[in-house]
Amino acid sequence: MIKNFPELSLVGLSCHLGSQIKNTGPYREASKRLVHIADELQDQGFSIEFLDLGGGFGISYDGKKTPPLSEYAKAVQEPPKGKPYLLVIEPGRWIVAESGILLSQVLYKKSNPHKNFLITDASMTELIRPALYEAYHPIELCEKRRGPQTTYDVVGPVCETADFLGLKRKLGPADSGDYLWVGFCGAYGSSMGSQYNVRPRPAEVLVDGDRVTLIRKRESLVDVWKNEILSEY
Numbered sequence: 001m002i003k004n005f006p007e008l009s010l011v012g013l014s015c016h017l018g019s020q021i022k023n024t025g026p027y028r029e030a031s032k033r034l035v036h037i038a039d040e041l042q043d044q045g046f047s048i049e050f051l052d053l054g055g056g057f058g059i060s061y062d063g064k065k066t067p068p069l070s071e072y073a074k075a076v077q078e079p080p081k082g083k084p085y086l087l088v089i090e091p092g093r094w095i096v097a098e099s100g101i102l103l104s105q106v107l108y109k110k111s112n113p114h115k116n117f118l119i120t121d122a123s124m125t126e127l128i129r130p131a132l133y134e135a136y137h138p139i140e141l142c143e144k145r146r147g148p149q150t151t152y153d154v155v156g157p158v159c160e161t162a163d164f165l166g167l168k169r170k171l172g173p174a175d176s177g178d179y180l181w182v183g184f185c186g187a188y189g190s191s192m193g194s195q196y197n198v199r200p201r202p203a204e205v206l207v208d209g210d211r212v213t214l215i216r217k218r219e220s221l222v223d224v225w226k227n228e229i230l231s232e233y
């Protein structure tokens with residue numbers, strides 16, 4: 001088809017294997033396959049300029065070891081060695097995940113015979129990954145006080161059973177008004193955020209050494225419904 005449309009020129013091949021991939025094997029395999037297809041297309045007279053291996057490079061949210069990026073590089077670079085193809089990648093998480101922190105305040109504590117809850121002002125509307133994927137994110141109190149540790153489910157105030165940031169977390173003494181931070185929120189955090197339960201989105205601040213810059217204004221309630229139209233139909 002591409003050959004029949006002079007307006008079109010085939011310049012490259014792209015793939016994306018998925019996300020949070022913590023071994024290099026799939027990248028080597030994908031690179032081999034893209035090279036194979038590209039070579040065939042070259043033989044058919046196309047001139048392939050680039051092979052895009054997508055993103056998906058896994059990171060460790062819990063401190064467990066993951067391959068260094070250099071291992072992924074070796075895996076994708078070996079198959080096209082000596083070939084005229086430019087290699088392209090689309091890393092997202094690997095670049096920004098660790099740089100983002102969600103700061104939250106403890107609203108209050110609650111217990112039942114089976115569990116202790118720490119209810120925070122942050123919720124699945126700011127970080128949906130725990131609810132969506134049962135993803136683990138580190139949670140720490142900003143101020144560490146002396147005293148016994150307690151195991152908490154750290155949950156948000158949204159009226160949803162899935163509204164949690166972390167389950168069975170051992171934390172030191174915590175009280176209403178205390179601050180805590182949730183780590184690794186730089187990727188798929190605010191970008192997947194919502195205004196569910198009429199919750200305006202929070203502000204975003206860039207910290208560079210002792211320089212602090214507001215990079216996203218806090219939304220107001222008006223912002224939540226400003227696009228709604230009251231129609232008399």
Ligand SMILES: Cc1ncc(COP(=O)(O)O)c(C=O)c1O
Pocket residue numbers: 016018019020054055056057090091092093094187
């Ligand atoms: C086509 C494509 N490229 C790159 C990415 C980035 O993936 P990651 O953040 O896992 O590196 C995604 C994520 O969904 C994607 O769909």
